[in-house]
Amino acid sequence: MPGNECDDSLAEGFARHANNGFHKLGNDAARGLRTIPVIGRIAPSPTGRMHIGNVYAALAAWLAARAAHGRVRLRIEDIDAERDIPDADRWIMDDLSWLGLDWDGDVVYQSQRIDCYHEALQRLRSQYLRDETDDAQSSDEPQPLIYPCFCSRADLKAASAPNDGDGFRVYAGTCRRLSAAERRRRIAAGERYALRIAVPQDCHDSSANVNFLDHMYGHQHFNLAQDIGDTVIRRSDGEYAYQFAVSVDDRAMGVNQIVRGRDLLPSTAIQEWIVRQLNSVDAAISNSVSAEYIHLPLIVDARGRRLAKRHADLDLGVLRARHTKSELVVGLCAYWLGLIDRPYPCKACNLIAKFSTERVKRHPEDIRVDSQSLQAIGLSFAQG
Numbered sequence: 001m002p003g004n005e006c007d008d009s010l011a012e013g014f015a016r017h018a019n020n021g022f023h024k025l026g027n028d029a030a031r032g033l034r035t036i037p038v039i040g041r042i043a044p045s046p047t048g049r050m051h052i053g054n055v056y057a058a059l060a061a062w063l064a065a066r067a068a069h070g071r072v073r074l075r076i077e078d079i080d081a082e083r084d085i086p087d088a089d090r091w092i093m094d095d096l097s098w099l100g101l102d103w104d105g106d107v108v109y110q111s112q113r114i115d116c117y118h119e120a121l122q123r124l125r126s127q128y129l130r131d132e133t134d135d136a137q138s139s140d141e142p143q144p145l146i147y148p149c150f151c152s153r154a155d156l157k158a159a160s161a162p163n164d165g166d167g168f169r170v171y172a173g174t175c176r177r178l179s180a181a182e183r184r185r186r187i188a189a190g191e192r193y194a195l196r197i198a199v200p201q202d203c204h205d206s207s208a209n210v211n212f213l214d215h216m217y218g219h220q221h222f223n224l225a226q227d228i229g230d231t232v233i234r235r236s237d238g239e240y241a242y243q244f245a246v247s248v249d250d251r252a253m254g255v256n257q258i259v260r261g262r263d264l265l266p267s268t269a270i271q272e273w274i275v276r277q278l279n280s281v282d283a284a285i286s287n288s289v290s291a292e293y294i295h296l297p298l299i300v301d302a303r304g305r306r307l308a309k310r311h312a313d314l315d316l317g318v319l320r321a322r323h324t325k326s327e328l329v330v331g332l333c334a335y336w337l338g339l340i341d342r343p344y345p346c347k348a349c350n351l352i353a354k355f356s357t358e359r360v361k362r363h364p365e366d367i368r369v370d371s372q373s374l375q376a377i378g379l380s381f382a383q384g
Contacts, residue, residue: 039065063352199225257294299336
């Protein structure tokens, strides 16, 4: 990766600690202040050019790790063949370099890790849900941790209960209640099926609770039975689902600092559950230390719509074609993160010393892109 033109003193300090730095993670304070190396990650999907909302999140993830003298891994999440765009991974890496956001080690491609997901799945398929209290299951037919789901999209839409916020739907458990014999019959008949991971069905079961500290939004509590439900980990077309691949990868890569949008707070609960199950069958990679989470407010347009690649919102390809300077884009994102009091041109490496979760969490509301923001990067057209 090309070097950044950082302030000399900052560059020297970072060089001393980047490869073997250590940081006290907040979740470990109660367990004796154990000090471990910080490993963060930037994990884009190659479904198009990065937009300014992606830059905002990537900058936060990069700064959080670098401020802790930690490492940043780059993972290209390219397992959704229907949505992936050829060469988008190269656009992303070029844009990150243009922004001054480097990474450590080789780039990880999820499409090259299918065997790893398959191996993890096979380990879990032999397991049964512990402390199961499902009255629909007989005592001699325990609930498999992984089970086939034959429901169509229409079935799921009709039967699932929508959750608050981001449209998360709790599965009604239709196929969970099938007998083992019925599952075998339908598979033998050639019916298409996805695979789901079961969660405790009794909301009063202590194992159904997932608690974690988010440095932006504080203590988070999710009840897997009420809030999440049994979740698809492999689709009916054989593709592995986001929740499963991300959980396997973060665990294998030793990622212990996760920075992303607040819309993924519920996803954290099911990912913690998946990792918990993987740890129980594979102690060799068991992560005994909880991850440090920072979920960020979303960047939205004038109508409150979240920026997305499919809408070409403030696309970096467009901005670069207009000869927008990378320092302007970084400065605007730093302003949104609360690191500077107004948007002005700056380099990412010169923001490391300014980064702290205390500064970031002063601004928990979603950030609306307005004309002032656009003017800060030399644009005057209206979005929406």
